[in-house]
Amino acid sequence: MSGYAPSEAARRSGFSLDTLRYYEKIGLLSGIGRTSGGRRVFTDDDLSWLTLFRCLRDTGMPIAEMCRYAELAREGEHTAGERQALLQRHAERVEEQMHLLQRQYDHLREKIRYYDGT
């Protein structure tokens, strides 16, 4: 329980091994454990961070902003408000994005239907 090899972490998070290494290199992930031989060991906690990153990436948050969030989290509990605000602003952008996507999807469907009448 709660000790995953890199390949397992990759499989579970949907990020590639290279991406996991990259995320650690840029400081998005930090404090990833190592075996005596130097291999990474991911905990359940690490995986739940990855789940969050997956969510934020899928909704279009830039990596720089995820770094900011992770940094705030490392600073401690007193940044909770700022972290929430950051997510809130992001959620609003996502809503706009969803509306745009829906509008353009409707256009697309209309365009496709147009081909039926030719």
Added chain:
Amino acid sequence: MSGYAPSEAARRSGFSLDTLRYYEKIGLLSGIGRTSGGRRVFTDDDLSWLTLFRCLRDTGMPIAEMCRYAELAREGEHTAGERQALLQRHAERVEEQMHLLQRQYDHLREKIRYYDGT
């Protein structure tokens, strides 16, 4: 009517001047008219292409695929079926994307709500 300067085409389509030039350079736009002095003149027809490109880009279609579509359209009426199929496949990808976005948006909202209880 139906003769627009580049800046006007940019304003109406939401693409930058550079992007319009780029689209012409790679062959996505073709047959854009010119004044005697060499300046581009966009027709209503060009603008409706731009509206389509806006739709496809906003829904995440890669430029290479838009080029393919434009090429088919240039080949004539007999490619209508293939064009429709291309849009149809894209629409299906967009649907998946919308579902993913919705799912992750829900996660995000849950995460935000979690902060309220701390």
Added chain:
DNA sequence: GCTTGACCTGGAGCGCACTCCAGGTTGAAG
């Protein structure tokens, strides 16, 4: 006629988010 801002070209540069590579190490299975 002159100014000035919009426009032209070809080509270089950029930002993002990975992705790949070379060359070496580790550790579980047989």
Added chain:
DNA sequence: CTTCAACCTGGAGTGCGCTCCAGGTCAAGC
């Protein structure tokens, strides 16, 4: 004990979609 797939590092390379630049041209308003 050997093997070999999975892992390590630092750094270079990639793909996409623009975006910017230099150096020049065009045309409407004063």
